[in-house]
Amino acid sequence: MIMRTAAWKADCCRLILAGLVLLVTGVASASTMPLDSVDTWEQPGTAGWGVQSGQGIVTNTGGVLSIELPAEGVPSGGSLTLERSIGTGVLVTNIAFRFRAVRVKPSRVWLRLRADSGAVWYVPLSVSAVGEWATVGMPVAYEQGWTLGAERPEAQFSSDMERLVSVEFCVLRHGDTDAQTYEIDNLHFEGVRLGYDADWDMDGMADGWEDEHGLDPYSAADALEDPDADGMPNYQEWFAGTRPHDRTSLLSLDIGVSLTPGDIEGQSAGGARGVPVLWWPSVSGRTYRLWRSTNLFNGFSPLASGIEASPDRNRFRDDSATGTGPYFYRLEVE
Numbered sequence: 001m002i003m004r005t006a007a008w009k010a011d012c013c014r015l016i017l018a019g020l021v022l023l024v025t026g027v028a029s030a031s032t033m034p035l036d037s038v039d040t041w042e043q044p045g046t047a048g049w050g051v052q053s054g055q056g057i058v059t060n061t062g063g064v065l066s067i068e069l070p071a072e073g074v075p076s077g078g079s080l081t082l083e084r085s086i087g088t089g090v091l092v093t094n095i096a097f098r099f100r101a102v103r104v105k106p107s108r109v110w111l112r113l114r115a116d117s118g119a120v121w122y123v124p125l126s127v128s129a130v131g132e133w134a135t136v137g138m139p140v141a142y143e144q145g146w147t148l149g150a151e152r153p154e155a156q157f158s159s160d161m162e163r164l165v166s167v168e169f170c171v172l173r174h175g176d177t178d179a180q181t182y183e184i185d186n187l188h189f190e191g192v193r194l195g196y197d198a199d200w201d202m203d204g205m206a207d208g209w210e211d212e213h214g215l216d217p218y219s220a221a222d223a224l225e226d227p228d229a230d231g232m233p234n235y236q237e238w239f240a241g242t243r244p245h246d247r248t249s250l251l252s253l254d255i256g257v258s259l260t261p262g263d264i265e266g267q268s269a270g271g272a273r274g275v276p277v278l279w280w281p282s283v284s285g286r287t288y289r290l291w292r293s294t295n296l297f298n299g300f301s302p303l304a305s306g307i308e309a310s311p312d313r314n315r316f317r318d319d320s321a322t323g324t325g326p327y328f329y330r331l332e333v334e
């Protein structure tokens with residue numbers, strides 16, 4: 001939710017911008033878009049990759065993902081699994097990458113795909129000569145031998161592939177006790193995004209909306225950016241349905257006083273006083289909630305909820321406001 005606050009006292013008005021909280025919503029659509037994402041590690045950090053199990057360190061070393069297995073006192077034959085979460089609403093059809101065993105070949109390497117059903121499908125990978133980069137391409141297709149181990153039900157493979165939660169590399173260390181290093185680079189995911197609401201980069205903004213508004217559906221960094229400098233970062237614009245490159249398009253709350261004959265409740269020392277009236281720019285498909293407070297130290301109470309948008313502008317008259325105030329109002333996108 002995103003909130004805006006306004007305050008009203010007798011016949012004066014002023015606007016206060018308030019804090020914010022985010023919930024995720026979306027707009028349904030049946031469109032599909034290509035998935036074309038590459039992890040290159042050209043930026044600092046490991047792009048969401050980390051150790052899921054086993055002993056070892058995963059780092060970004062000079063622009064490649066480096067897996068370092070420590071020296072051991074006795075050969076353990078242990079393995080290390082690293083993982084990267086992947087976003088929702090995608091169908092990965094091919095995974096390609098470069099792999100290098102720096103000093104010794106690992107005993108085995110598997111590529112694994114974990115589904116939200118809990119199933120982990122895997123295929124073994126062949127490793128080329130020590131010290132040389134090898135390019136590996138692995139179609140995510142049943143015919144490639146993806147297996148659950150004891151069995152490989154084809155129907156489950158199809159359904160699991162539409163609900164993946166992570167991609168994993170599992171490295172079974174070489175049999176000696178020395179430290180071992182393996183490197184991965186240019187990990188390329190190909191496939192399709194299954195609809196407008198797909199969210200490959202897991203930034204909470206539908207990738208279809210990101211495409212429409214010139215944002216990057218492969219980077220979560222844009223969620224906090226504010227290219228139009230209107231004070232609403234992109235994820236808030238997404239939630240409110242406003243335009244992220246138009247600084248006139250934003251959630252705001254204006255307050256005034258109705259002095260129409262039916263509204264006048266009485267006279268104060270400063271003159272006629274009426275009923276607070278609130279306005280805000282509204283977007284089709286959104287609903288809004290208003291909160292009210294008479295003392296900011298005591299917090300806000302719900303005033304009205306489920307207010308449907310009547311674009312381009314909603315109006316709300318607070319007939320329950322009595323006395324001289326002050327009244328503070330907060331607007332929330334539900």
Ligand SMILES: [Ca+2]
Pocket residue numbers: 198199200201202203204205206207210217
């Ligand atoms: Ca996204």
Ligand SMILES: [Ca+2]
Pocket residue numbers: 201203205210215216217218219220221222223
């Ligand atoms: Ca993004």
Ligand SMILES: [Ca+2]
Pocket residue numbers: 225226227228229230231232233234237244245
């Ligand atoms: Ca903005």
